[in-house]
Amino acid sequence: MAGPDRIPVERKRRRPTRTGTVLSEDLIVTAALELIEAPGSSALTVRKLGTALGCDPSAIYRYFADTDALLLAAADRLIGDSLDGYAATADWISSLRDFGVRVHSSVLRHPRLAAVRASRVTAGPAECRAVDTGIGILLEAGFGPAEAVRHYRTFIDTVLAHAALDADVRDLSDGQRHEQARAWREVYSTLPADRYPHLHRVREHLPEMAGSAFPDTLDALLAQFEAQLTADGTG
Structure with a gap:
């Protein structure tokens, strides 16, 4: 297509x-x-x-x-590359997680196309296959057609948004990444308790802020999907 x-x-x-x-x-x-x-x-x-x-x-x-059409074709190629060897299994949560991790990793390997991947529709064969695969996983899990489409949109937009953010961070210089990590470790973690009581209370955990929130966000989103399916009595 x-x-x-x-x-x-x-x-x-x-x-x-x-x-x-x-x-x-x-x-x-x-x-x-x-x-x-x-x-x-x-x-x-x-x-x-x-x-x-x-x-x-x-x-x-x-x-x-034009170059815009070429960029969309390049983005579609990367979508296809991310799904090479992918096959959904009977475990729909595991399948969707693997799907999301593949897309996220693909964007990080090609960070300069992250914005195109996150904001544009390629309408190419790889994207058609990807959308069909993702919605198919949700349909097989037991969601109705409208829910499957809505959840896929939420899922893929969340994955691509985090991927674009993480790609921007990866594109920073070594010095910039080091400075951000140092800020969480040496600035936020050492703020006085009388002025910043909540930050002081969690100070030992603040260095974790330097990492990507993608894995936790993906797990939370899939847990939300599962909870809805169970509540509807179809899970």
């Missing part, structure tokens, strides 16, 4: 580049991902992509209408 901005197949002309490589959607997406994730790389442009592929930039427009 192609997104709305893909160029119809009949308009593509498979000509070799100056280096003798024959262009394809997959090859262009692979090159785009390499450019996006390259250290010090700025915004993706068709000109940069043409240079990397050894072709005239205009050739890329035979495959993608």
Whole structure:
């Protein structure tokens, strides 16, 4: 299933580049991902992509209408990669947890596409498969159609929001991450009890604030789903 901005197949002309490589959607997406994730790389442009592929930039427009369509195709590729080898089991909570962890980990491996992954719909084949898989898990668990859709939206938005946040943190410099951890350890944990009584009471646990809340949030969300299913008498 192609997104709305893909160029119809009949308009593509498979000509070799100056280096003798024959262009394809997959090859262009692979090159785009390499450019996006390259250290010090700025915004993706068709000109940069043409240079990397050894072709005239205009050739890329035979495959993608613009860089936005290309970014969505790249995001869809990463969704597919995250689900490689994935198979739901009879344990729907474990299946959904594994699904979420895979998506979260995939975003962290490609942090510069985190915002696209979190805010855009690719309408590509991988995302269609992912949505079908996630909703299918919830339907098999016993949720009705409306509940399955609502819970999947809550689930995937929660996963992607945490992934985007954790990707931003990972993209900080070593010094910035160290300073944040130091703040929780040496500033917040040592504030005077007379002015900050609640922080003082939990001071030994405040360094944990430097870590990701994703695992706890995911478990809490799945527990909420399970509790609703049990309350409805279908779990």
